[in-house]
Amino acid sequence: MSPQTAPPSTAEVPTAQQRDHATTIYERSVPGRRAADLPAAGVPETPIEELIPKSLLRERPAELPEIAEPEIVRHYNRLSRRNFDLDTGMYPLGSCTMKHNPRLNERVAALPGHARLHPAQDPRRAQGALELMWNLQQSLAEICGLPHVSLQPSAGSHGELAGLLLTRAYHADRGEQRTKVLTPDTAHGTNPATVSMAGYEVVRVATSEQGGVDMDDLREKADDQVACLMLTNPNTLGLFDENIAEIAEILHSVGGTLYYDGANLNAIMGRSRPGDMGFDIVHVNLHKSFSQPHGGGGPGSGPIAVSDRIEPFLPKPQVVRTSEGNGSGPTFDLDYDRPKAIGRLRGFQGNFGVFVRSYAYILSLGGDGLQEASETSVLNANYLLSRLSEGRTGKYLPLGVDRRPMHEFVLSASKAKDDLGVKTLDIAKRILDFGFHPPTVYFPLLIEEALLMEPTETETRETLDDFADTLEAVLEEAESDPAIVTGAPYTTPVRRLDEAGAARDPVIRQPLG
Amino acid sequence: MTRYTSATNSDREEMLARIGVDSVDDLFSGIPEELRLGRPLDLPDGLSEAEVFDRLRQMSARNTDADSEVSFLGAGMYDHYVPAIVETIISRSEFLTPYTPYQPEVSQGGLQTMFEFQTAMSELTGLPVANAGLYEGPSTAAAAAYLAIGATGRKKLVATRGVHPHTREVLETYSAGYGSEVVEVDLEDGVTQAAALAEAVDDDTAAVFLQQPNFLGSVEDIEALTEVSKAHGALVVVACDPMALSILKPPGQCGADIAFGEGQPLGNRLDYGGPSFGFFGAAEEHLRRMPGRIAGQTTDVDGRRGFVLTLQTREQHIRREKATHNICTAQALNSLAGMIHLAWLGKRGFVELGELLVRRTAYARSKLAEVPGVSLVSDAPVVREFALSLDAPIGEVLDLCAAEGVAAGYRLDREYPEIENGLLVAITERRSVGDIDKLAELLGRAVSVGSEAPREKEAVS
Ligand SMILES: Cc1ncc(COP(=O)(O)O)c(C=O)c1O
Numbered sequence: 026m027s028p029q030t031a032p033p034s035t036a037e038v039p040t041a042q043q044r045d046h047a048t049t050i051y052e053r054s055v056p057g058r059r060a061a062d063l064p065a066a067g068v069p070e071t072p073i074e075e076l077i078p079k080s081l082l083r084e085r086p087a088e089l090p091e092i093a094e095p096e097i098v099r100h101y102n103r104l105s106r107r108n109f110d111l112d113t114g115m116y117p118l119g120s121c122t123m124k125h126n127p128r129l130n131e132r133v134a135a136l137p138g139h140a141r142l143h144p145a146q147d148p149r150r151a152q153g154a155l156e157l158m159w160n161l162q163q164s165l166a167e168i169c170g171l172p173h174v175s176l177q178p179s180a181g182s183h184g185e186l187a188g189l190l191l192t193r194a195y196h197a198d199r200g201e202q203r204t205k206v207l208t209p210d211t212a213h214g215t216n217p218a219t220v221s222m223a224g225y226e227v228v229r230v231a232t233s234e235q236g237g238v239d240m241d242d243l244r245e246k247a248d249d250q251v252a253c254l255m256l257t258n259p260n261t262l263g264l265f266d267e268n269i270a271e272i273a274e275i276l277h278s279v280g281g282t283l284y285y286d287g288a289n290l291n292a293i294m295g296r297s298r299p300g301d302m303g304f305d306i307v308h309v310n311l312h313k314s315f316s317q318p319h320g321g322g323g324p325g326s327g328p329i330a331v332s333d334r335i336e337p338f339l340p341k342p343q344v345v346r347t348s349e350g351n352g353s354g355p356t357f358d359l360d361y362d363r364p365k366a367i368g369r370l371r372g373f374q375g376n377f378g379v380f381v382r383s384y385a386y387i388l389s390l391g392g393d394g395l396q397e398a399s400e401t402s403v404l405n406a407n408y409l410l411s412r413l414s415e416g417r418t419g420k421y422l423p424l425g426v427d428r429r430p431m432h433e434f435v436l437s438a439s440k441a442k443d444d445l446g447v448k449t450l451d452i453a454k455r456i457l458d459f460g461f462h463p464p465t466v467y468f469p470l471l472i473e474e475a476l477l478m479e480p481t482e483t484e485t486r487e488t489l490d491d492f493a494d495t496l497e498a499v500l501e502e503a504e505s506d507p508a509i510v511t512g513a514p515y516t517t518p519v520r521r522l523d524e525a526g527a528a529r530d531p532v533i534r535q536p537l538g
Numbered sequence: 539m540t541r542y543t544s545a546t547n548s549d550r551e552e553m554l555a556r557i558g559v560d561s562v563d564d565l566f567s568g569i570p571e572e573l574r575l576g577r578p579l580d581l582p583d584g585l586s587e588a589e590v591f592d593r594l595r596q597m598s599a600r601n602t603d604a605d606s607e608v609s610f611l612g613a614g615m616y617d618h619y620v621p622a623i624v625e626t627i628i629s630r631s632e633f634l635t636p637y638t639p640y641q642p643e644v645s646q647g648g649l650q651t652m653f654e655f656q657t658a659m660s661e662l663t664g665l666p667v668a669n670a671g672l673y674e675g676p677s678t679a680a681a682a683a684y685l686a687i688g689a690t691g692r693k694k695l696v697a698t699r700g701v702h703p704h705t706r707e708v709l710e711t712y713s714a715g716y717g718s719e720v721v722e723v724d725l726e727d728g729v730t731q732a733a734a735l736a737e738a739v740d741d742d743t744a745a746v747f748l749q750q751p752n753f754l755g756s757v758e759d760i761e762a763l764t765e766v767s768k769a770h771g772a773l774v775v776v777a778c779d780p781m782a783l784s785i786l787k788p789p790g791q792c793g794a795d796i797a798f799g800e801g802q803p804l805g806n807r808l809d810y811g812g813p814s815f816g817f818f819g820a821a822e823e824h825l826r827r828m829p830g831r832i833a834g835q836t837t838d839v840d841g842r843r844g845f846v847l848t849l850q851t852r853e854q855h856i857r858r859e860k861a862t863h864n865i866c867t868a869q870a871l872n873s874l875a876g877m878i879h880l881a882w883l884g885k886r887g888f889v890e891l892g893e894l895l896v897r898r899t900a901y902a903r904s905k906l907a908e909v910p911g912v913s914l915v916s917d918a919p920v921v922r923e924f925a926l927s928l929d930a931p932i933g934e935v936l937d938l939c940a941a942e943g944v945a946a947g948y949r950l951d952r953e954y955p956e957i958e959n960g961l962l963v964a965i966t967e968r969r970s971v972g973d974i975d976k977l978a979e980l981l982g983r984a985v986s987v988g989s990e991a992p993r994e995k996e997a998v999s
């Protein structure tokens with residue numbers, strides 16, 4: 026990147042957004058203003074205290090803002106501009122699969138038959154919704170290579186919990202009470218956190234030089250107290266563990282289950298299937314591989330696919346299909362009669378609005394398209410890596426584990442830190458000034474100064490080139506004047522924030538009234 | 539090439555050349571031969587945007603939604619009017635498409651809306667600290683139980699049968715992992731009796747779960763129930779309908795330790811059950827055990843006000859197996875929708891809506907109670923929902939009403955078999971007096987038809 030296109034490297038002249046002091050909606054409130062106008066009750070205005078005893082009523086109203094519609098819209102529009110978003114630029118957060126969110130999916134989710142359908146509607150009058158859920162289940166079963174699916178979990182971590190409760194129920198059904206769950210040291214934080222919530226003890230399995238599961242360590246730790254091994258493959262280093270069949274064999278030989286964290290499914294759709302690798306339980310993040318927008322932290326959805334031996338324990342209700350056999354086509358229902366089920370994981374049927382979007386995505390791409398999405402995601406990651414292996418990025422940001430990655434890869438900024446005095450965090454902050462979102466930082470924990478990059482299939486080659494040029498430019502700055510990088514960002518709505526101070530003396534709500 | 543990817547054949551070739559491999563297959567060579575699928579996925583071919591739209595429009599038309607009938611369905615999810623600005627604002631790319639705000643410098647919009655939302659939830663619940671939201675109502679109860687177990691070192695959970703059946707089922711499910719048991723307390727006359735609750739709570743009790751209004755719609759005396767629950771040092775956790783918190787005494791002022799609820803009534807679509815959000819407020823002493831994301835106020839290096847995710851040492855990415863919950867992706871956009879709806883209602887509109895619900899529901903309750911063969915399950919005060927017992931098989935009554943374009947309510951037979959032909963009727967500002975009168979007329983007709991068929995009635999009871 027030529028110097029004249031480089032963003033400012035000082036904050037001497039604040040930008041317009043930086044001059045715009047953050048004001049909350051409560052601070053915009055003026056007594057007497059309002060947006061809502063409600064219909065008339067149409068019934069006598071009986072004093073409320075005559076209907077509900079005064080002792081059960083509020084003494085003062087909740088302090089909500091008083092503000093008219095135009096100013097609400099302006100407030101949130103202004104706030105929205107203080108966000109970076111995927112529609113504005115590349116968002117290569119590793120492990121998060123920030124692929125394009127098709128707007129068609131928003132449109133079909135908003136159809137009244139979906140958006141306005143009450144979850145307690147009689148199944149006979151929700152046939153379209155149940156069929157959609159059934160079809161989505163069948164599609165995910167085929168993609169995962171496991172025959173049975175529950176759509177109930179609300180996100181990946183919820184699917185993980187479902188998986189371990191299923192594991193627990195499976196062992197209990199065989200009269201066993203196991204105590205440990207194995208997780209590799211490359212695991213996402215949700216894995217060990219889930220293990221604790223499911224009442225198991227975490228046992229860490231080491232990672233080999235090649236970036237896969239350390240087989241000796243696994244053999245040593247796999248015993249008859251092990252309930253499950255949680256893995257993602259490719260793992261969070263972006264590396265496919267080629268020992269997976271043997272890993273599955275080891276786990277199964279001691280009677281444990283094998284759990285697949287589906288965060289990285291986007292690497293392998295149509296190319297390889299967790300079920301065929303020997304996994305018993307898989308969760309799928311519909312908000313990653315299947316294009317549900319992330320919404321700034323949700324909603325998501327974390328369906329699980331399982332093998333035959335786990336199926337009896339799937340949560341209830343389950344969507345079932347029956348054929349009447351009279352030529353009238355299948356009908357769909359919710360089955361609550363599942364005596365071995367682990368129970369419910371949440372209210373009603375799941376994040377249906379997310380199912381609609383992901384089903385639309387699967388219909389749009391078809392089997393070939395999904396495979397192509399995975400292939401292109403792997404192509405893009407490897408292309409970006411090839412660009413970053415040269416020049417200063419190649420010198421200061423080598424691969425954490427030097428093997429060909431799949432859809433994502435981890436660079437380490439250790440050398441940049443030692444030689445140039447710029448850490449991963451500094452590089453990430455300087456990337457912000459160039460108009461990109463940085464990669465995932467400091468994860469996986471195994472790699473020092475990690476930068477985990479996942480470009481996804483929806484980025485163009487030109488964008489990948491720009492991103493590579495940006496990293497090169499940042500390192501060039503770091504070579505000539507590291508203070509530019511360590512002082513970044515300069516152009517964002519706010520600059521580096523005092524996180525330690527925020528945690529020391531938490532202010533987590535507006536004082537009011 | 540799909541319509542969501544850009545790589546042309548020539549892009550592909552040049553990129554492969556740059557990588558130094560011959561084909562895309564080479565990039566997948568790390569997958570052992572025997573684990574490659576080796577055939578196309580058995581899924582239909584992709585469709586054009588127009589075809590997908592038409593296909594889904596046709597499927598969705600097979601659902602009877604709340605626009606195509608008069609719906610009295612509730613049970614935790616309600617057909618409120620969501621103002622147009624909610625849709626407009628949450629559809630903006632800047633709110634719709636970012637990830638969780640890991641880089642606060644470019645996420646101030648999301649972080650500040652979390653802060654505003656936390657403030658609103660704190661106001662609604664009457665508790666000093668609130669998080670940025672969890673998945674939805676019932677699973678939020680399980681998060682509260684995890685907190686209570688950690689805080690008290692005890693395992694037993696007590697829940698009244700006034701708590702939503704889904705919530706109690708979720709507590710049961712999670713209890714397998716927590717190693718806890720759930721003890722249920724029966725209702726009497728549709729409300730929780732302090733004496734019965736006192737009997738169930740003991741020194742092993744980690745938390746007592748109440749619901750306001752309870753599942754049958756009755757307003758509980760939370761203060762009295764809290765008092766007996768606290769006698770043994772258990773935490774009191776109150777599930778609440780956020781709309782009812784417009785007028786009811788907030789749980790925080792009744793002595794509750796935690797208040798949570800299903801957020802759907804605030805700004806979220808029915809969506810056949812999700813996505814929505816769960817809200818979670820707590821007493822100050824539980825702040826460092828709270829589940830989920832929390833935004834906090836701070837300043838940047840130049841002294842500007844800003845917001846960050848804070849108290850992250852509670853969370854899975856830092857604390858791993860010692861985290862206070864495993865949640866990562868939550869329901870941020872849905873919480874934002876809730877916040878916008880609340881801002882639109884405003885301080886006065888929120889109360890007015892609550893009062894409207896109370897008055898219209900009072901009308902509906904007395905109107906329906908007058909119908910021969912229809913009786914009230916409880917005389918307790920209600921806000922927006924109430925339970926009836928019918929003198930005719932519930933399934934037939936519902937079918938007759940549905941045939942006339944009315945979803946009469948939520949059937950209680952699976953979850954409350956003790957209520958004969960139980961029906962839970964929910965009122966919102968969208969159900970007019972005319973709608974209510976129509977329901978009364980239909981129930982009258984249905985019950986008289988149904989009760990003339992004694993044979994079928996016996997089969998039900
Ligand atoms: C590897 C991995 N596992 C699990 C999760 C948790 O998924 P979710 O955020 O949907 O709960 C994530 C995502 O953030 C992840 O990257």
